[in-house]
Amino acid sequence: MKMNSFSTALIGLALLFVGCASAPSFPDPKPGQGQILVNLQGEAREGVEGPNRRTVEGEYSSSSESVEQGKAFERVDYDEIEDVVVFLRDVSAEFDASYDEPPTTYLYSSDEQAMAVEGEGFSRRCIGVSGAQEGKPAVVNLTNERSTPVTVFAFNEADDGFEQTINAGQTTGLRFFEEGSYELYCDELDEAFCVVHVYNSAFVWNGSSEETPFFDGLAEGGYIVLVKAPRLPPESITVGVYAGKRATVTAKLTVNDLPEVSE
Amino acid sequence: MGSMAKIAIKLFVLTAVLALVVVATAAVKAQLTRHYPVPTFVKGVKYEDGDWKWAEAKKGTVKGKVTFSSRRPKQPLVVYLVKLGDDDKPGAQGVYDAPSTLEVTQNGGKFEPSFAVLVRNQKASFVNDEEDEISHNVYFLGDIEADLGIFDQGESREHEFEEAGEVSVHCSIHKRMDGKFYVAPSPAYAVVESGDDSFEISGVPTGKYKLHTWQKQKRFKDFEATIEVKDGQVSDITVEMKR
Numbered sequence: 001m002k003m004n005s006f007s008t009a010l011i012g013l014a015l016l017f018v019g020c021a022s023a024p025s026f027p028d029p030k031p032g033q034g035q036i037l038v039n040l041q042g043e044a045r046e047g048v049e050g051p052n053r054r055t056v057e058g059e060y061s062s063s064s065e066s067v068e069q070g071k072a073f074e075r076v077d078y079d080e081i082e083d084v085v086v087f088l089r090d091v092s093a094e095f096d097a098s099y100d101e102p103p104t105t106y107l108y109s110s111d112e113q114a115m116a117v118e119g120e121g122f123s124r125r126c127i128g129v130s131g132a133q134e135g136k137p138a139v140v141n142l143t144n145e146r147s148t149p150v151t152v153f154a155f156n157e158a159d160d161g162f163e164q165t166i167n168a169g170q171t172t173g174l175r176f177f178e179e180g181s182y183e184l185y186c187d188e189l190d191e192a193f194c195v196v197h198v199y200n201s202a203f204v205w206n207g208s209s210e211e212t213p214f215f216d217g218l219a220e221g222g223y224i225v226l227v228k229a230p231r232l233p234p235e236s237i238t239v240g241v242y243a244g245k246r247a248t249v250t251a252k253l254t255v256n257d258l259p260e261v262s263e
Numbered sequence: 264m265g266s267m268a269k270i271a272i273k274l275f276v277l278t279a280v281l282a283l284v285v286v287a288t289a290a291v292k293a294q295l296t297r298h299y300p301v302p303t304f305v306k307g308v309k310y311e312d313g314d315w316k317w318a319e320a321k322k323g324t325v326k327g328k329v330t331f332s333s334r335r336p337k338q339p340l341v342v343y344l345v346k347l348g349d350d351d352k353p354g355a356q357g358v359y360d361a362p363s364t365l366e367v368t369q370n371g372g373k374f375e376p377s378f379a380v381l382v383r384n385q386k387a388s389f390v391n392d393e394e395d396e397i398s399h400n401v402y403f404l405g406d407i408e409a410d411l412g413i414f415d416q417g418e419s420r421e422h423e424f425e426e427a428g429e430v431s432v433h434c435s436i437h438k439r440m441d442g443k444f445y446v447a448p449s450p451a452y453a454v455v456e457s458g459d460d461s462f463e464i465s466g467v468p469t470g471k472y473k474l475h476t477w478q479k480q481k482r483f484k485d486f487e488a489t490i491e492v493k494d495g496q497v498s499d500i501t502v503e504m505k506r
Contacts, residue, residue, distance in 0.1 A: 045436070047412075047413050048435070049398070051397070068372075071439065072440070074437065074438050074439060075436055075438065076435065076436065155484065157484070163506075185482075187334070231433050231435075232404075233404060255410060258408055259408070260409075261411055
């Protein structure tokens, strides 16, 4: 059989459609349980255009370069927002489903996360951890990948916080006893900054906006999806989960919903 | 038309229809999900000015030492006063002349200054003084949330801070362009820099106040104490920063 270029092009387009139509593959819900899939959608600020360009004259020819040169002008990549945190909390007490008694759910997830002190700061600007069950703290394991000791500290009104020195190459567990947001700093590195979000009774997911948070094995009921990312307003989405079904929500990572103040 | 072409066309149509069904289903599901943006745009503290004027009030001074229960931070600490009403709750803070507009430049993709303490009702002017045709955007997160828009080289935008609180300042275009402001409730504040262990707030209208602290890098529990300011007198206080 002879394949002409038209046939080849159509097959190529068909394969492209198949690729686009198929999301990352996730298992089907088990009987009696539901799922939540979160699409993280980064959105650049409306009205922002690409960097202006200028002509650079060389000895034999000229070329064009961006006027935004250097690290200070590195642009936010809204297609790949790093250090995104997603929490999933049960709000079955508020769920308006037609049950005589709302189903109860106990959410549990790994209560330890890890990051590092490297270069001039922390490896993450935002991290989430699910914690503090019956006095047991949430823990973030912090590794000092620098060649000298560092002292890190954080404080939250509900918790006395901590101040800890970590020797070069060592890992220590930073303990958070209360729910809330802790700003983590470092004495030796002025620019080091990370917000540690601690929620009790929640699933937590840490990743980037290129990935897809997926929560499986959920009991029926109402849930709140909380999405936090550095330098962006947080977002909260309420969603109902039904047995044998997958609920898909989209969380926008954008500043476009902030009120615009004009002169 | 060859058989391969017919097969290819059928495959193309089938997958196009499948893709449309997937997209339409996702759109319907999105509509059925309740979606609440979280930000409450002004969480900063609103204070009343009241009728009385700073210029006509008798005044005193608040002077103090700052102690730290462990290693003191390198970053500044703000000590500020909130005038209390007869019920010992925050009252009218009085009418005062706000300090002159703070100019914040953006040359080189940096806010300068990147940290500042302003006074409620003071303005800040964000100036795009880039040497090249580079646009910036300024938006605030924290106790006050707003977007000042995009401005091109040579443009500037002003914003009046009508509420008190902590504000982080960012450019949504450039990922490293960040700053932090604290808006004090009134001119009765002092900044304790790294290396200092004392402060003085002069020209404070007489009355009962709650003294508070705010830390640029939170390390200790913020301190609070009630203090009385009397005409022509110095009120002393020790601010203890502890865990």
